[in-house]
Amino acid sequence: MKKTGAQILVDTLLYEGVEVAFGIPGGSVIPLFDVLYESPLKFILCAHEQGAAHAADGYARASGKVGVCIATSGPGATNLVTGIATAYMDSSPVVAITGQVKTHLIGNDAFQEADTTGITRPVTKHNYLVNDVRELAKTLREAFYIAGTGRPGPVVVDVPLDVSLAECDATIPDKLSLSGYKPKYDGNPRQIQRAADVINEAKQPVLYAGGGVISSGASDELREIARRIGIPVTTTLLGLGCFPEDDPLSLGMLGMHGTAYANYAVQSADLIIAVGARFDDRVTGDVKTFAPKAKIIHIDIDPASISKSIPVDIPVVGDAKRIFAELGKLVKPVDRKDWLEKVNKWKESHPLGYEPDGLKPQYVVQQIHEVTRGEAIICTEVGQNQMWAAQFYTYTMPRSFISSGGLGTMGFGFPASIGAQIAKPDSIVFDIAGDGSFQMNVQELATAVKCNVPVKVAILNNGYLGMVRQWQELFFNRRYSCTRLDGAPNFVKLAEAYGAAGFLVERTEDVRPTLERALEIDKPVIIDFRVSPEENVYPMVPAGKAIDEMIGGLA
Amino acid sequence: MADSEKEHRHVFTALVENKAGVLAHVSGLFSSRGFNIDSLAVGETENPQFSRMTIAARGDEQILEQIIKQLRKLIYVIKVQDVTPADHVERDLILIRVNAEPHRRQDISQIAHIFRANIVDIAQQDLIIELTGNESKIEALIKLLRPYGIKEVARTGTVAMLRGKK
Numbered sequence: 001m002k003k004t005g006a007q008i009l010v011d012t013l014l015y016e017g018v019e020v021a022f023g024i025p026g027g028s029v030i031p032l033f034d035v036l037y038e039s040p041l042k043f044i045l046c047a048h049e050q051g052a053a054h055a056a057d058g059y060a061r062a063s064g065k066v067g068v069c070i071a072t073s074g075p076g077a078t079n080l081v082t083g084i085a086t087a088y089m090d091s092s093p094v095v096a097i098t099g100q101v102k103t104h105l106i107g108n109d110a111f112q113e114a115d116t117t118g119i120t121r122p123v124t125k126h127n128y129l130v131n132d133v134r135e136l137a138k139t140l141r142e143a144f145y146i147a148g149t150g151r152p153g154p155v156v157v158d159v160p161l162d163v164s165l166a167e168c169d170a171t172i173p174d175k176l177s178l179s180g181y182k183p184k185y186d187g188n189p190r191q192i193q194r195a196a197d198v199i200n201e202a203k204q205p206v207l208y209a210g211g212g213v214i215s216s217g218a219s220d221e222l223r224e225i226a227r228r229i230g231i232p233v234t235t236t237l238l239g240l241g242c243f244p245e246d247d248p249l250s251l252g253m254l255g256m257h258g259t260a261y262a263n264y265a266v267q268s269a270d271l272i273i274a275v276g277a278r279f280d281d282r283v284t285g286d287v288k289t290f291a292p293k294a295k296i297i298h299i300d301i302d303p304a305s306i307s308k309s310i311p312v313d314i315p316v317v318g319d320a321k322r323i324f325a326e327l328g329k330l331v332k333p334v335d336r337k338d339w340l341e342k343v344n345k346w347k348e349s350h351p352l353g354y355e356p357d358g359l360k361p362q363y364v365v366q367q368i369h370e371v372t373r374g375e376a377i378i379c380t381e382v383g384q385n386q387m388w389a390a391q392f393y394t395y396t397m398p399r400s401f402i403s404s405g406g407l408g409t410m411g412f413g414f415p416a417s418i419g420a421q422i423a424k425p426d427s428i429v430f431d432i433a434g435d436g437s438f439q440m441n442v443q444e445l446a447t448a449v450k451c452n453v454p455v456k457v458a459i460l461n462n463g464y465l466g467m468v469r470q471w472q473e474l475f476f477n478r479r480y481s482c483t484r485l486d487g488a489p490n491f492v493k494l495a496e497a498y499g500a501a502g503f504l505v506e507r508t509e510d511v512r513p514t515l516e517r518a519l520e521i522d523k524p525v526i527i528d529f530r531v532s533p534e535e536n537v538y539p540m541v542p543a544g545k546a547i548d549e550m551i552g553g554l555a
Numbered sequence: 556m557a558d559s560e561k562e563h564r565h566v567f568t569a570l571v572e573n574k575a576g577v578l579a580h581v582s583g584l585f586s587s588r589g590f591n592i593d594s595l596a597v598g599e600t601e602n603p604q605f606s607r608m609t610i611a612a613r614g615d616e617q618i619l620e621q622i623i624k625q626l627r628k629l630i631y632v633i634k635v636q637d638v639t640p641a642d643h644v645e646r647d648l649i650l651i652r653v654n655a656e657p658h659r660r661q662d663i664s665q666i667a668h669i670f671r672a673n674i675v676d677i678a679q680q681d682l683i684i685e686l687t688g689n690e691s692k693i694e695a696l697i698k699l700l701r702p703y704g705i706k707e708v709a710r711t712g713t714v715a716m717l718r719g720k721k
Contacts, residue, residue, distance in 0.1 A: 122583060126629075178630065179633050180572065180630050180631055180633040303624050304621065304625050304627075306624075307620065
């Protein structure tokens with residue numbers, strides 16, 4: 001039976017098990033939306049394509065499934081780019097389907113034409129321009145396969161209007177053959193043995209776990225190994241939740257705004273076991289000074305991550321879950337009482353903290369943790385709010401912390417929280433926001449209200465682009481150039497204008513009751529917390545320093 | 556400079572899908588990752604489904620390793636080899652338009668002869684020399700012709716292939 005490209009496209013999405021897609025229609029995707037009109041696929045109409053891309057990303061990170069967004073050609077596609085780049089930097093599986101002008105018009109500067117594959121090439125795992133309707137089903141299936149396997153990432157499929165309209169006898173291929181893409185899942189047994197030998201001999205080892213542990217679903221294995229053989233675990237920002245932070249072996253986050261004890265432990269370690277992490281500059285500080293005494297084992301599914309910024313002694317390429325399963329058979333409990341005592345002393349002497357004068361952002365985050373009993377999904381914006389959310393909420397489950405780590409995209413958290421809430425309708429979903437970041441995708445309030453997505457937005461409102469202000473304070477002689485956010489709206493009225501609920505909190509004692517009230521409201525809620533304007537994120541490793549050269553927040 | 560001392564030139568061959576956009580993926584990778592590329596040559600292989608690219612690039616050990624790994628990550632790239640350490644053949648084709656007033660043609664023609672280069676065009680004031688060879692041979696010819704006045708140069712970039720097992 002002949003089908004149009006648009007029909008084939010939607011059929012293939014359903015074949016891939018897609019339940020929800022986010023986006024906005026436009027000229028070159030009208031045939032596609034015509035098919036969606038009576039399709040079981042739930043389409044979430046967003047207010048801006050950037051919001052759609054972040055929502056698809058948030059959906060993917062909360063569920064582990066591939067997130068899907070759809071936009072039209074030209075500006076629709078270019079508006080997706082920040083969202084695609086965000087997903088790329090954080091290895092999040094997203095398929096972005098974009099309309100394109102008719103094939104005979106490509107390159108002609110046609111109306112709403114942009115070179116989407118050209119623009120997105122550096123920020124995608126792969127991309128396609130589909131020239132022939134007969135290739136469409138296969139291409140889409142490849143896109144999902146590539147996005148969701150190996151080191152996940154976004155894939156763009158650009159579909160010209162005439163391809164959507166063309167008809168062909170369509171069958172969705174059930175087998176794919178991609179000769180240039182064969183992710184390696186099993187670790188080399190010899191490398192695993194070498195790693196195990198080094199681990200068994202290490203006196204001061206630290207596990208350094210990143211987002212790869214979460215995407216591989218290896219949290220249980222990580223926990224099992226760490227506890228059985230007694231190795232402290234620090235995580236990256238994106239790794240938060242992959243190891244329970246209430247475990248005595250947890251060191252919390254490391255790096256620029258990590259805990260002092262995580263950074264001290266890494267700098268004193270004789271072995272770093274990196275898993276699904278990529279030695280980002282925010283983690284290592286000055287690379288020449290990072291973990292100076294340590295041998296480094298690096299377990300990662302992406303061979304290109306290995307020895308990219310830090311030379312690695314024992315690389316193990318493959319899937320963290322499978323490698324842990326093998327490694328677990330070879331590593332033995334070793335008595336490292338001295339090391340663990342040393343680490344615990346650092347934990348006692350250098351806890352995270354803040355001065356409790358006035359309404360403090362850290363206190364708000366702690367209270368969110370308490371009222372949600374640590375069971376919420378926390379999305380964040382970027383900047384100070386993100387770091388406080390990382391530091392002062394205790395994450396115990398994978399996929400409970402969703403944040404733009406690599407690209408650092410302000411405006412990510414709110415649309416991502418909508419995607420996360422749609423993926424996990426029974427969870428409490430918070431967006432811990434700043435007043436600056438929130439305003440970057442505030443238009444998605446319309447989406448949240450219209451689709452009954454009851455996300456809670458906690459704005460840590462300090463009236464500044466706070467992280468930049470902090471740098472200006474510390475390194476630019478308090479010259480607050482363009483960081484004061486005058487002209488912010490009344491967030492309570494703004495929420496109400498969209499049909500959401502809004503609260504203003506100015507006193508510490510109102511934090512808890514307002515949060516509790518917000519949780520009882522079954523619609524989006526915005527809480528404007530007027531926090532101390534010049535509160536800083538500490539500890540902090542200044543740029544170019546070693547990670548144990550922290551300033552602030554140290555006892 | 557200390558940095559350039561650690562830099563080596565390596566030649567990579569990559570078997571890639573013969574599809575639109577492949578060259579953009581490869582060249583884009585080099586520009587977005589800041590890798591230095593000396594030359595890139597591409598053409599269809601014995602199987603029209605695939606093309607072979609030969610890429611000459613420069614960098615220290617770590618960068619050269621990254622180049623291979625990043626190339627391998629590209630979906631359209633099927634196989635990448637660094638042929639530099641192995642026994643291999645490298646060839647580059649160059650066309651040189653050199654100043655050649657009638658009284659100098661003889662000298663130039665002799666140089667070309669010694670290099671086993673061909674003179675493929677003669678005009679009033681210049682001639683075109685074609686030479687195939689490895690990089691050092693081509694550089695040597697350029698050096699010798701420079702005093703006569705080189706007007707134009709066109710090069711294919713290096714192509715390379717491993718020698719067969721003897």
